[in-house]
Amino acid sequence: MEVINCDDNVYSIEVENVYKHYRIYKDKGSQLKEKLLFWSRNKYTENAVLKGISLKVKKGEAVGFVGHNGCGKSTLLKLLSRISYPDKGIITTRGRISGLIELGAGFHPDMTGRENIYTNASIYGLCKKEIDKRLDKIIEFSGLGEFIDAPVRTYSSGMYMRLGFSVAINVDADILLIDEILAVGDSEFQAKCLNELKEVKSRGTTIVIVSHSLNQIEEICEKSYWIQNGEICMEGDPREVHRAYLEATVH
């Protein structure tokens, strides 16, 4: 790790020639017995998911990834968040990364909303002081009011997601990764989320969105990548890329 001055490094994310394979087991034995008895069965074929992706995202820029199911866009997001690692190539990220991927991770149903904020925010790597500082904002944004001191098991699924979203967005990450998440809560809360994303972006947060909702990408992002078969097929202005993508899909 090297500490550098932010202003000298305009790129938040640099992906250089990244390859990723997944192992597809023909007949996977995860039990010891099977591993010992059937060595041959543990043969797997390597399925190339990403084939040499390179891209750069500037600080404060928002980009979207579009493509068919299985094209590798979610895998790319996983690599960016360091949940899994590339087989080849280097990914450089600058700053704290947060993801709107699994909302409400680590919630304990018997604990109150307030207690769960601490657990959930700590999973994003915040220390107690940092959470204390954000607590009021998180509660206010969630709009849960007095329910914040009720056990989470009494929440409706919408309330649960709202609390989860509220924590995730208030982590104040430098890079925000979003995978098909803007379907949270009612339409009013969705609009609030979208506004908040724009606001977060205007404060200089880099945003990466994977979505099938092309409209949402067009509304937030300056740039869109169309990924097909693990390669970048087209990149540029979201409207143009999406037009080409839709045309290709129809034909």
Add this chain to the structure above:
Amino acid sequence: MQKETDSRSKTVSVRKTGQKESFLQTVKEIYSYRQMIVAFVRRELRGRYKGSFLGFLWTFLNPLLQLCVYSIVFSTILQSGIEKYYLFLFVALIPWIFFSSSVLGGAASIISQKDMVKKIYFPREVLPISTVTTNFVNMLLCFIVVFAVVLLSGIRLNFPALLCLIPVWAVEYLLALGMAFLTSAVTVYFRDMEHILGIVMMAWQYLTPVLYSYDIIPQQYKVIFDLNPMTPIITAYRDILYESKIPDFKSLLSATVMGLIVLLIGWIAFSKLKRRFAEEL
């Protein structure tokens, strides 16, 4: 690793994936996620008995009731000839339970948080560390009961010997942590590990002088017990709390060395295996 990026300080951490992280980087990162460990330990300790009528009181009731059972069984049916056998057993059993539940709980720690591991980044080491720490805090709470029982049974505690508890706790924690790193990572790839460990831990208990004293072990088998790092640890607890004497430092030193070796092996195995956790789960 992940520094707060205030408007004042414009330094941010740069991270490259695809390259090996160093030992120091990993340690620093775990430290920056310390609140997660605290939150998980608290959630686990409080959540364990939540909803039950007696709640947190069960933490103390559990060992106390176990003690009742043992003292009845061993004073009426299985008379061992050891003076105050219930105490002899109790001061060894509580630390043993910590060790065994750390290894078994450690093994399950990653697969039980599968959804989180697959979707969110955090240093994976946090999970086994939290499990072991939860069990450790639980043992420390049980020690309140242990001290009470020791005092009530008329044993005069030796203060310098009591101070020796601190290094003994530390050594046992390190050993349990090393085992938990190893078992948690391996269990992701071999699910059988959890079941194998159930038997292994039972056998291990009998290969450790928990139920009997080290002295009655036949000479030719003593070498096995001496290679077991839990032998000096359990013996030390008994020396301090049952015999009220200072434990043997030479054997404790060998336990420390063995504990550190286990921790090193566990750490290396974990670092190698963690890279593909999200894909294997």
